[in-house]
Amino acid sequence: MTKRLLGSTVTNEIILKCRKECEELKSKGIKPQLAVLRVGENKSDISYETSIIKLMAKADISVKSVVLKEDISQEDFDNNLKVLNDNDKIHGILVFRPLPKQLDEDKIKYLINPNKDIDCFSPINLAKVFISDNSGFYPCTPLGVMEILDHYDIELEGKEVVLIGRSLVVGKPLSMMLLDRNATVTICHSKTKNLKEVCKKADVLIAAVGRGNMVNKDYIKPGAVVIDVGINFVDGKMCGDVDFESAYETAGRITPVPGGVGSVTTSCLMVNLIKACKMVK
Ligand SMILES: Nc1nc(=O)c2c([nH]1)NC[C@@H]1CN(c3ccc(C(=O)N[C@@H](CCC(=O)O)C(=O)O)cc3)C=[N+]21
The missing domain is CATH 3.40.50.720 (NAD(P)-binding Rossmann-like Domain)
Incomplete structure (x- = not known):
């Protein structure tokens, strides 16, 4: 029995399964693509983003990285998110959190398309976790x-x-x-x-x-x-x-x-x- 619970063993198993599913999707003409939306240069956001890009490459999934200025206005942020919401080539959106103070997270969480909300930001998906409904996304x-x-x-x-x-x-x-x-x-x-x-x-x-x-x-x-x-x-x-x-x-x-x-x-x-x-x- 291993005392140290290593993530890599778990991750390898998940990647293998996902890679197979990705190939199936591609054979049906669906090319999985993820968008990540980052505001500013937060260290733990960047660490996550780096890990994401490295990992997705292993399953040949493309990542669109959108980086916005730390002092971006709510309106500009919303517009950037809407563009991703409406882009049919993007299947999932991750907004790094917490967001800078000038941005209203409580508004933004209602803006993200729940069907692309793979990070469980939307209250709709969060509510599904609380009612044991498996049709959304678990965080x-x-x-x-x-x-x-x-x-x-x-x-x-x-x-x-x-x-x-x-x-x-x-x-x-x-x-x-x-x-x-x-x-x-x-x-x-x-x-x-x-x-x-x-x-x-x-x-x-x-x-x-x-x-x-x-x-x-x-x-x-x-x-x-x-x-x-x-x-x-x-x-x-x-x-x-x-x-x-x-x-x-x-x-x-x-x-x-x-x-x-x-x-x-x-x-x-x-x-x-x-x-x-x-x-x-
Ligand atoms: N909406 C949102 N959801 C998040 O889940 C979220 C976020 N925002 N903002 C930032 C934090 C941070 N975070 C990390 C996840 C994995 C690693 C990761 O893969 N770390 C590797 C090491 C990577 C390295 O060595 O640099 C590890 O723990 O082994 C890092 C950081 C998710 N976060």
């Missing part, structure tokens, strides 16, 4: 976490799963997906009392807070599965929300950063893109 990071848990045969039914973080991108949708698997789910956040004690009850501990190296061995029940969703940069170096050095001994199994959830997140974007292609009539 890539939660989907990546589920892919890892499934690939390594980690049992969820009846297990205590503790999530740290309640974001709409990870914590909230992931808790619903875990609930669908009959896990007992606890969601923690900045106002949670006795956080360490709550986390220590977990059979599966999932950290998605966005604070580098916050979770150490004091939060972990010996033998627990630890999933680190964090992508942080501390002193220019990428690290997760979990202090890997401290956690490694105590955890039963643990995902590294880089090389864990992040790498699978990217391949889930490919899974969703193919799903979007299949929606095209």
Whole structure:
């Protein structure tokens, strides 16, 4: 049994499957294409974008990269998004988030075409996650976490799963997906009392807070599965929300950063893109 839950093993399996599906689509005259929309030069956005371009190349999927100025106006942003919405050659759109302050994310999320929303930005797709409706798109990071848990045969039914973080991108949708698997789910956040004690009850501990190296061995029940969703940069170096050095001994199994959830997140974007292609009539 591997203690280190590597993303690459999971990713390789996903790529193989997607590549086959891509070929089938192409034989039907559909050429999968993804558009990514980035505002400014945020480090973690660029890191994701680089991973996306590298990965899509492996399945011969083209990526249209649209980069807008950090201070772009709402109107100009909306127009750029509309162009992608209306372009029949684009099957999926990813808008990097969070967006700069002058842009109204709550407006934009209603603007993206739900059938191209492979990142689950639209409230329509998010709502589908909450009503267990599989016809939309699951957000890539939660989907990546589920892919890892499934690939390594980690049992969820009846297990205590503790999530740290309640974001709409990870914590909230992931808790619903875990609930669908009959896990007992606890969601923690900045106002949670006795956080360490709550986390220590977990059979599966999932950290998605966005604070580098916050979770150490004091939060972990010996033998627990630890999933680190964090992508942080501390002193220019990428690290997760979990202090890997401290956690490694105590955890039963643990995902590294880089090389864990992040790498699978990217391949889930490919899974969703193919799903979007299949929606095209
Ligand atoms: N709408 C939206 N959805 C996102 O999912 C989203 C986003 N915006 N904005 C930025 C963050 C960041 N993020 C990453 C995902 C994978 C890697 C990744 O593949 N990391 C590799 C390492 C890559 C490297 O070494 O540079 C790894 O963890 O192994 C990085 C960063 C997704 N995000």
